[in-house]
Amino acid sequence: MFASMLAAGFGTLGYLMIAILVVVIFLVSRIRIVPQAKVYIVERLGAFHGEWGTGPHFLVPFLDKVARIVSIKEQVVDFKPQPVITKDNVTMQIDTVVFFQITDAKQYTYGIEHPMAAIENLTATTLRNIIGELELDATLTSRDVINTKITALLDQATDPWGIKVNRVELKNILPPREIQDAMEKQMKAERER
Structure with a gap:
């Protein structure tokens, strides 16, 4: 028991x-x-x-x-080439690289639904606006000015989302094939003189 x-x-x-x-x-x-x-x-x-x-x-x-x-590390996003039109009506392809960092995790989470898509679209429209004010020659020779303008505008626009845009770089500027050929012929002629 x-x-x-x-x-x-x-x-x-x-x-x-x-x-x-x-x-x-x-x-x-x-x-x-x-x-x-x-x-x-x-x-x-x-x-x-x-x-x-x-x-x-x-x-x-x-x-x-x-x-x-x-x-909260700095991140790099490489966006595909965007067609842009210069002031003198030349269509070219420009691809950009954006360096950014998240500074406010709460704003990043609740401030916008798809932050990467928003940055990509904002970069494309800002690039089109800036290039649309420049002629072809100015576009090809003033990358630093374009980079600085895009960085400032993107940083201001993404601030409410808790994102700090540190730098934007134009990776490639590709004018149409016929303009590239004409530029190469002009360079050859200048060298031969």
Whole structure:
């Protein structure tokens, strides 16, 4: 009789130990360690709760969730060539490289739906506006001026999204084939003189 009572006591104690172990494992699984150069955006019951920086943090079970993990390193995006028209009606292809950094993870998460698409479209329209004010020769010789103008305009436009545009570079400027041929013939003629 004593043995059956002892076995029943160990059974209850065993179940209690298993329950405690499950709870401990569950709580440990809610610990998040945020790595360097990352920011976690945490929502509590679907609303913004906070930004977590580098180090260990605890998600409250059933209430908190990591909504987004944001890298705060400088990033580089190479956009495909865009057709642009100069002031003297020459259509050329220009591709750009944008260097940017996220400065406000909350604004980046909640400020705009698709930030990369927004930066690409904003770069294309800004490039078209700037090149549309220049003639072909000025476009080919003033990359630095164009880069500076685009960088300033993009940085101002992306500021409400928590994005800092550090630099924009024109990677390639490709005029139409016939204009490239004419330029090459002109250079040859000047060299032969």
